Amino acid sequence: MSTPLTYKNAGVDIELGNELVDNYKDIVSSTFNPAVLNPLGGFCSLYDLSHYNLKQPVLVSSTDGVGTKLRLALQWNNHKGVGIDLVAMCVNDLLVTGAKPLFFLDYYASGKLDKTITLEVVQSIATGCKIAGMALVGGETAEMPGMYHNKDYDLAGFCVGAVEKSEIVNGSDITVGDTLIAIASSGVHSNGYSLVRKILESKPALEDDNLDGRSIKDILLTPTKIYSQCMQALHQAKLLKGAAHITGGGITENVPRFIPKTFAAKINTGSWDLPPVFDWIKTHAQLSLDDLRITYNCGVGMVVCVAKENAQQALTLLAQHHENAWIIGEMVENTQGAQVIYTHE
Known part of the structure; x- marks a missing residue:
């Protein structure tokens, strides 16, 4: 049972x-x-x-x-x-x-x-x-x-x-200076499990691991968060300019799917702590941080874009819907070719 x-x-x-x-x-x-x-x-x-x-x-x-x-x-x-x-x-x-x-x-x-x-x-x-x-x-x-x-x-x-x-929200009205807000994931969600399984197959004893008082089995089977209520609230408040569901490919590959080619997302990796399960995966799979970011959500389940002047209103609304959300970056001009630029501030 x-x-x-x-x-x-x-x-x-x-x-x-x-x-x-x-x-x-x-x-x-x-x-x-x-x-x-x-x-x-x-x-x-x-x-x-x-x-x-x-x-x-x-x-x-x-x-x-x-x-x-x-x-x-x-x-x-x-x-x-x-x-x-x-x-x-x-x-x-x-x-x-x-x-x-x-x-x-x-x-x-x-x-x-x-x-x-x-x-x-x-x-x-x-x-x-x-x-x-x-x-x-x-x-x-x-x-x-x-x-x-x-x-x-x-x-x-x-x-x-x-x-x-x-x-329809399609990113067409995004401009330089817009704020990017992260909404936390509930864990690994449903991507990258082939690698997780390889870790467990090579080191079966890891099934008994505990992270922050929770078993690794419980953590890995935690369901993907559903963002229906908060995303509809942002849309109804006319705050939502664009959004990315962070799945396979991570922030690196999913955020560019909603921003115009002339812009780039400047992401501050210092704005949140990597949840323990992702550090667990990184350590046992011997992944680089770049590989981790391109495979997993790393604690961010959704990234939304709002006008800078509406950022606090959006954060307040997300808090009212019991979501852990924070400013993760901003939109800048695409001068480097890459549409996601990582910084650590």
Whole structure:
């Protein structure tokens, strides 16, 4: 039996305990909102966009998976957070456009379906959807013995949101002097686990490590943070000029995805302390700091750009949503060719 896992998202402790809901439909339908027009069991799902009164609605979509973090969930028989990871990896990408998450679909495939594991995963996906404020309207659960070994499984997710066409966030109004704000990650999130697994395979005793009073197993299986509430609040306050979800590639590769080519992000690495788990990875994988930064989020789950004069307002709003956020840098002219410049001040 896997152990309970407590997950903090936007200041709320979510207990992912051992109690399971026996009825799959009850789990999924608990995420529904008035825009969901039909119950589960049909060939497709119907969702009423008119519920949101958008004048020129633009649909925004994203798809992703959890990656090899699933191997650790299987190895340690703890599947209570991977569904949150799945939702987070999809919805956080969607949020950077200013979109409101609407609904989610999942794909779950296993060599041999195990009821306990399946319900844990589905319950976790539903929990993630509730945190994100969207409906889990359906999905596919497949038993594929020729493709997966025994209880091994894989997950994929599909997220759809909507944004008013005139309010799409795309970085087009970014200027020199704008402030960059970091929003803390909850840990490693869902990238770089192939390397983590190599560390543990080469040094099995490290599974018993503790960092700051927490087991390394608990730390590594902590779900990816979902930034739905705070990102929508920034957008609704008309503060958001651009944003990057910091996934594989780290700050180095993800921040340039939202800034104009003529600008660069000047990042002050002295503005935050590297969380212990990343120092643990760096030490045991013998990574350089540059390699660490290009592989992991290093404690930063989201970077947002706001006008300099709005920086304090943005920080106050983020604090109200129980997010750990700080000024990480500013926009400068791109005179060096690189769109991310690291300094230490």
